[in-house]
Amino acid sequence: MSAVAEPSGSPAAWPDTYGDEAKERMGFFTDTSVCIGCKACEVACKEWNLVPEDGIVWTGESYDNTSELGANTWRHVAFIEQNEPLHESVEGDGDGEADALRWLMSSDVCKHCTHAACLDVCPTGSLFRTEYGTVVVQEDICNGCGYCVPACPFGVLDKRHIPRHSNDPPAEILGLQLGKKEDGRVWKCTLCYDRLKGGHEPACAKACPTDSIQFGPLDELRERADQRLSKLQAENWNGARLYGRDPDDGVGGFGAFFLLLDEPEVYGLPPDPVVTTRDLPEMWRTAAIAAGAVVVGAVAAFLGGSH
Amino acid sequence: MRSYYGRPVLKEPVWQPEIPWYFFTGGLAGASSILSLVARIGGNEELAKKSLYIGAAADIVSPALLVSDLGRPERFLNMFRVFKVTSPMSVGSWILAVSGGASSTAAVLEATGRLKPVKYLAELVAALSGGPLSVYTATLVSDTAIPVWHEARSPRAMQGLRVGSPSAERSSRTW
Numbered sequence: 420m421s422a423v424a425e426p427s428g429s430p431a432a433w434p435d436t437y438g439d440e441a442k443e444r445m446g447f448f449t450d451t452s453v454c455i456g457c458k459a460c461e462v463a464c465k466e467w468n469l470v471p472e473d474g475i476v477w478t479g480e481s482y483d484n485t486s487e488l489g490a491n492t493w494r495h496v497a498f499i500e501q502n503e504p505l506h507e508s509v510e511g512d513g514d515g516e517a518d519a520l521r522w523l524m525s526s527d528v529c530k531h532c533t534h535a536a537c538l539d540v541c542p543t544g545s546l547f548r549t550e551y552g553t554v555v556v557q558e559d560i561c562n563g564c565g566y567c568v569p570a571c572p573f574g575v576l577d578k579r580h581i582p583r584h585s586n587d588p589p590a591e592i593l594g595l596q597l598g599k600k601e602d603g604r605v606w607k608c609t610l611c612y613d614r615l616k617g618g619h620e621p622a623c624a625k626a627c628p629t630d631s632i633q634f635g636p637l638d639e640l641r642e643r644a645d646q647r648l649s650k651l652q653a654e655n656w657n658g659a660r661l662y663g664r665d666p667d668d669g670v671g672g673f674g675a676f677f678l679l680l681d682e683p684e685v686y687g688l689p690p691d692p693v694v695t696t697r698d699l700p701e702m703w704r705t706a707a708i709a710a711g712a713v714v715v716g717a718v719a720a721f722l723g724g725s726h
Numbered sequence: 727m728r729s730y731y732g733r734p735v736l737k738e739p740v741w742q743p744e745i746p747w748y749f750f751t752g753g754l755a756g757a758s759s760i761l762s763l764v765a766r767i768g769g770n771e772e773l774a775k776k777s778l779y780i781g782a783a784a785d786i787v788s789p790a791l792l793v794s795d796l797g798r799p800e801r802f803l804n805m806f807r808v809f810k811v812t813s814p815m816s817v818g819s820w821i822l823a824v825s826g827g828a829s830s831t832a833a834v835l836e837a838t839g840r841l842k843p844v845k846y847l848a849e850l851v852a853a854l855s856g857g858p859l860s861v862y863t864a865t866l867v868s869d870t871a872i873p874v875w876h877e878a879r880s881p882r883a884m885q886g887l888r889v890g891s892p893s894a895e896r897s898s899r900t901w
Binding site: 542701 | 804
């Protein structure tokens with residue numbers, strides 16, 4: 420049972436499995452206190468990764484018209500309008516910020532969890548841990564089973580429901596049109612695995628004009644984030660906190676973590692994400708009891724019927 | 727209550743109606759295989775035969791439903807690229823492959839009346855894998871971030887018993 424109890428993708432699982440090819444764990448630190456909502460990250464991501472259009476709609480939700488992360492949105496800038504001051508009022512300060520408006524902006528992305536549920540539950544091995552410690556879907560292997568979609572505690576992954584090619588015939592097996600015309604696979608942020616391989620930073624970080632998106636070795640980013648948080652706290656910024664920095668949280672810390680200015684829920688993020696496979700042994704135990712009940716039921720039914 | 731424009735944090739599962747139907751046929755297949763062996767041992771040949779056929783039929787329908795639900799059905803063999811203990815779907819795919827192979831083999835040999843020892847072996851394998859086949863989908867759905875599924879993982883909740891299992895017994899006995 421111990422093999423099951425330990426979720427794959429734990430820090431011990433890499434870089435050990437890569438041997439000499441292992442690289443330093445890379446990640447993002449998204450400092451939302453300097454995000455200006457320009458969406459350059461969204462555009463750069465789409466251009467570099469050839470991510471298709473995700474619907475041209477006006478949501479009326481502040482400046483946000485992409486709404487959420489998904490198969491066709493790998494960076495999503497959230498906009499939150501609040502009747503709250505940007506700085507906490509200090510005793511005897513009276514700086515007149517009481518009825519101020521603040522506009523929160525945050526560029527959300529796949530968290531590249533240390534314990535990634537999507538990776539654990541993927542039955543094909545399409546989702547894998549790279550030598551940089553990031554989590555990537557191999558699109559030539561994904562068969563679109565969709566298990567990772569409800570497994571992700573952040574709602575990052577989704578199936579792509581658009582035609583593969585405009586003139587693509589539906590897949591046929593034994594004359595049955597089992598295949599749908601859609602792409603049918605799941606897609607998400609790769610932390611620009613191809614660019615990392617070439618020694619470049621991810622497209623979103625490269626395009627960010629304010630360095631709200633910072634890319635680098637995770638240890639370095641954590642140090643930088645700690646310094647930034649203490650600075651903001653010293654300046655009495657309202658609600659400044661780090662999200663996903665703690666390696667002891669339910670997913671073992673994020674590879675892409677954040678500095679937020681309010682509770683995670685406000686940004687559409689779960690306050691206490693947990694990797695679901697942590698409880699897998701308990702689930703199998705319950706299932707084993709249920710299997711025993713099926714056998715007992717079968718025996719009882721037979722005994723009862725043999726009069 | 728604070729949220730981002732009232733949007734759910736999680737994504738809605740993308741599984742189509744094939745999957746709940748499979749929960750039924752998989753449970754039917756597993757429980758029927760068990761019932762068949764129990765009846766065989768108990769000497770009720772008629773019941774053993776009927777539940778064997780029902781189980782084999784359900785075992786053949788099950789993978790068809792699963793393949794149909796895939797976003798890329800032509801890639802269904804990728805389920806057997808690896809055996810992953812952390813993925814109940816990977817474990818379940820192998821269980822279904824073993825159970826389906828055994829029960830359909832046993833059913834064909836039963837119908838043709840050949841190779842009795844092989845048939846008994848196949849029946850034994852089908853019955854042994856029948857239990858795991860009946861219940862692994864409970865592990866599969868509770869191994870997600872969906873709170874109502876994940877929180878039902880304790881033995882107390884016992885959501886694992888599939889709807890198909892009791893009806894397997896009923897249909898075998900009244901057929």
